[in-house]
Amino acid sequence: MVVSRFNPDLAGSTVTQTTTVRDVADLARLTIADSDVGKVTEEFNQTLALFEALTTVSTDSVEPMVNPCMESQPLRADSVATLVDREGLMQNAPASEQNYFLVPRVID
Amino acid sequence: MTTSFETVAGLRSKLAAGDVSSVELTRDAFKRISDLNPELNAVISSNEERAINAATRADEARREGHGSPLLGIPMLHKDIFCTQGLPTTCASKMLADFVAPYDATVVTRLAQAGMVTLGKCNMDEFAMGSSNETSHFGACKNPWDTSRVPGGSSGGSASAVAAGLAPLATGTDTGGSIRQPAALCGITGLKPTYGRVSRYGMIAFASSMDQAGPMARTAEDCALVLEAMAGADPLDSTCADQPVPYYASHLTDTIEGMRVGVPKEFFSSDLNADVAAAIQASLAELEHMGAKLVEVSLPSTSLGVSTYYIIAPAEASANLSRYDGVRYGYRCENPTDLQDLYLRSRSEGFGDEVKRRILVGAFTLSAASYDQYFMKAQQVRRLIAQEYEDVLSQVDVIAGPSAPNTAFVLNDTSKSITDMYMEDVFTIGANLAGLPAMSVPAGLVGGLPVGMQLIGRRFGEVDILKLAHQFQLRTTWHSLTPSMEDSH
Numbered sequence: 001m002v003v004s005r006f007n008p009d010l011a012g013s014t015v016t017q018t019t020t021v022r023d024v025a026d027l028a029r030l031t032i033a034d035s036d037v038g039k040v041t042e043e044f045n046q047t048l049a050l051f052e053a054l055t056t057v058s059t060d061s062v063e064p065m066v067n068p069c070m071e072s073q074p075l076r077a078d079s080v081a082t083l084v085d086r087e088g089l090m091q092n093a094p095a096s097e098q099n100y101f102l103v104p105r106v107i108d
Numbered sequence: 109m110t111t112s113f114e115t116v117a118g119l120r121s122k123l124a125a126g127d128v129s130s131v132e133l134t135r136d137a138f139k140r141i142s143d144l145n146p147e148l149n150a151v152i153s154s155n156e157e158r159a160i161n162a163a164t165r166a167d168e169a170r171r172e173g174h175g176s177p178l179l180g181i182p183m184l185h186k187d188i189f190c191t192q193g194l195p196t197t198c199a200s201k202m203l204a205d206f207v208a209p210y211d212a213t214v215v216t217r218l219a220q221a222g223m224v225t226l227g228k229c230n231m232d233e234f235a236m237g238s239s240n241e242t243s244h245f246g247a248c249k250n251p252w253d254t255s256r257v258p259g260g261s262s263g264g265s266a267s268a269v270a271a272g273l274a275p276l277a278t279g280t281d282t283g284g285s286i287r288q289p290a291a292l293c294g295i296t297g298l299k300p301t302y303g304r305v306s307r308y309g310m311i312a313f314a315s316s317m318d319q320a321g322p323m324a325r326t327a328e329d330c331a332l333v334l335e336a337m338a339g340a341d342p343l344d345s346t347c348a349d350q351p352v353p354y355y356a357s358h359l360t361d362t363i364e365g366m367r368v369g370v371p372k373e374f375f376s377s378d379l380n381a382d383v384a385a386a387i388q389a390s391l392a393e394l395e396h397m398g399a400k401l402v403e404v405s406l407p408s409t410s411l412g413v414s415t416y417y418i419i420a421p422a423e424a425s426a427n428l429s430r431y432d433g434v435r436y437g438y439r440c441e442n443p444t445d446l447q448d449l450y451l452r453s454r455s456e457g458f459g460d461e462v463k464r465r466i467l468v469g470a471f472t473l474s475a476a477s478y479d480q481y482f483m484k485a486q487q488v489r490r491l492i493a494q495e496y497e498d499v500l501s502q503v504d505v506i507a508g509p510s511a512p513n514t515a516f517v518l519n520d521t522s523k524s525i526t527d528m529y530m531e532d533v534f535t536i537g538a539n540l541a542g543l544p545a546m547s548v549p550a551g552l553v554g555g556l557p558v559g560m561q562l563i564g565r566r567f568g569e570v571d572i573l574k575l576a577h578q579f580q581l582r583t584t585w586h587s588l589t590p591s592m593e594d595s596h
Contacts, residue, residue, distance in 0.1 A: 021467075028425060028470035029432070030463055031455045040467070043525055047468050050526050053414045054484050057491070064486030065493055067316045067346070068302045068542025074349040076342035083343075088209030094439035101434050104445050 212309025284535025291559020425469025
């Protein structure tokens with residue numbers, strides 16, 4: 001078993017344990033059905049294998065590139081404006097009451 | 109009058125001459141959509157009454173003397189652009205009932221130019237895919253062979269334009285999603301420089317690479333429409349404050365002596381031999397036109413796929429965290445508590461490919477994996493961007509294939525997930541580096557279209573558009589149309 005989330009020093013990482021794929025799914029607020037765990041794990045490992053090519057590249061002192069915007073980003077004036085009114089924003093709410101979003105009770 | 113395969117520029121002339129009205133064009137387009145779309149599934153929502161009203165207003169404006177170049181011309185939007193009053197689904201169950209309360213800037217600008225929106229195009233769910241098979245509303249078909257994919261993610265837009273449902277459709281391109289389907293469907297598609305077109309109201313996939321662009325029959329049409337789409341937007345701080353050239357007025361500028369770099373890595377074993385031959389013939393045509401071909405090297409081409417498939421899912425995982433079943437989008441039935449609401453709404457609302465990428469993104473962004481994967485990919489991204497910059501300091505334009513193969517068959521079970529990701533091997537570099545790039549019809553292989561890719565310098569759209577336009581003046585590949593009507 002090799003699980004890189006718990007050991008970042010291991011190159012060529014794979015996720016081979018049911019609990020690990022589930023652990024990643026928990027981070028993403030997704031569930032994986034028992035019947036799908038094997039398939040998801042296999043596909044996940046196929047994708048991680050694709051990334052191994054990068055381990056051969058020397059990137060010492062290379063500045064990470066977050067965004068291709070070379071120029072300064074134009075900012076608009078910091079003034080209040082209404083782009084969409086409250087009713088417009090609420091029209092797609094799955095459940096609402098008095099213009100508030102309704103969710104299951106979180107405090108008993 | 110048959111106008112199904114007319115260009116934007118051709119329709120503009122016919123409208124100006126009074127040979128046809130916008131209402132007639134719009135009615136004809138809906139007739140064709142009604143005839144062909146049941147088989148193609150390229151258009152997933154439309155509103156004829158609304159379109160006829162817009163066309164009527166355009167005809168009235170023309171009678172009053174208004175003459176915007178795009179006035180009254182029908183078009184389709186990829187269903188990733190927010191459209192007030194029309195569904196905006198991103199081809200996902202998650203947004204199946206979503207109606208945006210505002211228009212995307214691209215939608216606003218094309219409407220202000222007088223274009224008539226017919227409806228919205230199918231796509232891969234949340235733009236994640238290269239075949240348009242991940243759509244919640246079913247796969248879209250390629251009009252050249254309906255047993256084959258149109259490419260993706262803007263597959264519906266490409267299929268619709270190729271089938272003559274509209275002369276123009278918008279697309280978005282994060283790793284090749286305009287260029288690859290344009291190539292597979294035999295149309296012309298342009299991904300502008302990152303920051304050339306506003307992303308406001310365009311549903312986010314990978315924000316550092318997403319860019320909107322036109323998909324049409326010709327480079328001239330792309331130039332006309334890009335002029336209307338492009339330019340600074342106070343609602344998108346990544347949209348560059350750079351003047352927008354009159355692209356169409358530069359199309360006939362000389363290309364004599366233009367240096368066209370041909371990366372040797374683009375002709376690797378990943379490329380189908382027949383596609384390679386078609387591209388080589390098109391490159392020879394560029395040379396006959398007066399361009400100078402120069403062999404160049406982009407040694408990190410193959411690393412682009414690994415880099416992209418770390419960065420894009422990571423950004424997607426963050427962007428798609430907003431779909432939690434609370435404010436908009438799908439909500440599961442009878443949640444027991446808030447955690448259950450999040451988990452089931454997301455698990456039931458997203459399709460398999462989207463969930464796969466969210467999982468990969470959550471993994472590479474997690475604390476223990478961040479440096480090994482996400483940081484590393486961002487460093488390699490800089491190296492790749494630097495390679496492109498170095499090459500583009502020696503040549504004016506880079507040319508090569510848009511996609512390694514022609515359109516593949518639907519439901520191809522022999523293709524693994526990573527095989528599918530390799531479809532993007534030649535297009536991803538321009539997204540990582542933020543460069544403008546387009547696909548131009550460049551031949552047929554086995555009766556299926558092939559696309560030649562042209563990549564320019566940052567904000568160098570004029571260079572690739574004029575090269576593409578003059579190539580299209582000397583070739584007829586862009587004029588070929590599929591023979592779907594034989595069966596109707």
